[in-house]
Amino acid sequence: MNFFRAMSTIKAISFDLDDTLYENHSLMITAEQQLQTYLREHYPQTQKMQPADWRSVKRRHLQDTPELASDMGELRRRTLHSGLQQCGYQDQALKKAVSDCFDYFYYQRSNFQVNKTICSLLAELAEKVPLIAITNGNVNLQQIGIADYFTHCLKASLQQPMKPHPMMFDRAATILGIPHKQVLHVGDNLEKDVMGAIAAGMQSAWYACNRKMHINHERITVLPHVKLTELTDLKKLVG
Structure with missing residues (x-):
């Protein structure tokens, strides 16, 4: 000491x-990769979205609402909502997809x-x-x-x-x-x-x-x- x-x-x-x-950094990288795989497999309309596109959506939310930097969960929900909506998901299908993907990521983020x-x-x-x-x-x-x-x-x-x-x-x-x-x-x-x-x-x-x-x-x-x-x-x- x-x-x-x-x-x-x-x-x-x-x-x-x-x-x-x-150590958290590698855990988050793995969880992000797993989410991308999950999105492509379970919500095929997102296959047009590359990781850079998702990062762009996230940055836009942070620029519009800087206080989201204090709420990783809400930031991810809004990012998922915007990205999935951009890919064509709407109404109840959109709501279900956001909830499903958020729960999947949250589980993987804490999967250790x-x-x-x-x-x-x-x-x-x-x-x-x-x-x-x-x-x-x-x-x-x-x-x-x-x-x-x-x-x-x-x-x-x-x-x-x-x-x-x-x-x-x-x-x-x-x-x-x-x-x-x-x-x-x-x-x-x-x-x-x-x-x-x-x-x-x-x-x-x-x-x-x-x-x-x-x-x-x-x-x-x-x-x-x-x-x-x-x-x-x-x-x-x-x-």
């Missing part, structure tokens, strides 16, 4: 999920199990302090095997802006009934997690499982309280 700031007693831990507890070592760590930490998840994504915690370790999971949405906005950090502290300064937020992103947590008055721990952690190679405006060498370092911090 490397400490950059003085730390207070930790009475709760909030966790980012993607790229903190598991968190490493048993991480699960054991979460279980051990949960016996000492309450844990809460704060994510900009929309992974299914039950499906990936970690739901039981968290008291709550807060997910970014149109009503709940994504990190580094303070809303989810504030809600977490309120739900836990613990002062912000006694909550440690653990995440891989030095802007969304570290800067967001510190700006909200929490403590922050930087840990990334998807890359080598060279802080001088990262975009950074605020130093974390602590850089974890291993996620198991958390056991030392909560006694």
